[in-house]
Amino acid sequence: MAVFTEVSTKEARELLRRLQLGKLLELRGIEGGIENTNYFVTCEQGEYVLTLFERLTAEQLPFYLHLMKHLAHAGIPVPDPQADKHGEILHQVCGKPAALATKLRGKSQLSPQEAHCAAVGTMLARMHLAASSYERQQPNLRGLPWWNETVPVVLPHIGAEPAALLQSELAYQNHVAASSAYAALPRGPIHADLFRDNVMFEGEELTGLFDFYFAGVDTFLFDLAVCLNDWCIDLSTGAHAAPRAQAMIDAYQAVRPLTVHERALLPAMLRAGALRFWISRLWDFYLPREAAMLKPHDPTHFERVLRQRAAHPVTL
Structure with missing residues (x-):
């Protein structure tokens, strides 16, 4: 989250008037x-x-917003987009497509323990089951086709050694994606970005999931791998944190047991999750957009995670 477009109090008041939500009391930009x-x-x-929305189009956005509505109605604690008197949940502010959603209670848990990881595992599995009945279709826009398009763009900005790793891992992921085992993986709408700062807690109680704007139809295993790569590693080294990972996987499987193919491809999907965020962070770091309060993430973090995942495969 950042501020690319400055919203005035007048524009905010007009949106609240259309949504019949009363007077504006405070408007505050969010950093990060x-x-x-x-x-x-x-x-x-x-x-x-x-x-x-600065990149997503009005044609793409109904998938995300209605997915959040679908999950909220299924009892998953997610932000609920607010509708106008015509039932429309996609609005326009400052000439940009926009949404106003309920604010979740709690705060992010940036130093998670096993109990927090287990709560994420449980909720992720519940979310996957609830999302399975969602009928709208949209691919994961940051999936393999985007990796193949973006790697050639970022390669000129990095050294020979990381470039070689980036290219070899991309080739490996294309090979995995062409396999029959990968084709057999269960899939549906996934969050695809469920990092520590996108989950809210009060103590050990998980109170909400948010930021669904990277969601898309992909493998459920990839979603789990993305979580494991953030919640269940040592942030300084990228090394696997086995007790936290086991807590998350056990809790997930208590709700939705992994299939044989999912268990076999977990090491590959952990590498895929690391590759995806290494590529996007390289792209954001070397080809940034101007924005107030914008702070690009360090791309070398996910290079370290990828190296750890390749050197030390996690098996079930």
Whole structure:
């Protein structure tokens, strides 16, 4: 989350008027993240998050917003997009497509313990089961086709050794994706970005998941791998944190047991998750966009995670 587009109090008041949410009490830009413009909005009816979409189009956005509605109705604690009197949940602010969704209670747990990882595993599995009945279709826009397009763009900006690793891992992931085992993996709408800062807790209670704007139809295993690569590693080295990982996997499987093919391909998907975020961080770091409060993430973090995943495969 960042601020690419400045929203005035006048524009915020007009949106609240259309949504019949009462008077604006506070409008505050949110620091962090790299994709969209985000503000906290406090009004007479409560607290919300206003998002202006800087890359996603009005044609793409209904998939994300209606997925959040679908999950909220299924009892998954996610932000609920607010509708106008016509039932429309996609709005326009400052000439940009926008949404106003409920603000979740709690705060991010940036130093998770086993109990937090287990809670994420349980909720991720519940979310996958609930999402299975969602009928809209949209691919993971940061999936393999995007990796293949983006790697040639970032290669000129990095040294020979990381470039060789990037190219060899991309070739490996193309090989995996062409396999019959990969084709057999269960799939459906996934979050695809469920990092520590996208989950809210009060103590050990998971109170919400948010930032669904990288969601898309992909393998459920990839979603689990993305979580394991953030929640269950040592952040300084990228090394696997086995007790936390086991807690997450056990909790996930208690709700949705992994298939034989998922168990076999977990090491490959852990590498895929690391590759995806290494590529996107390289892209954001070397080809940034201007934004107030924008802080690109360090791309070398996921290079370390990928090297760890390749050198020390995790087996079930």
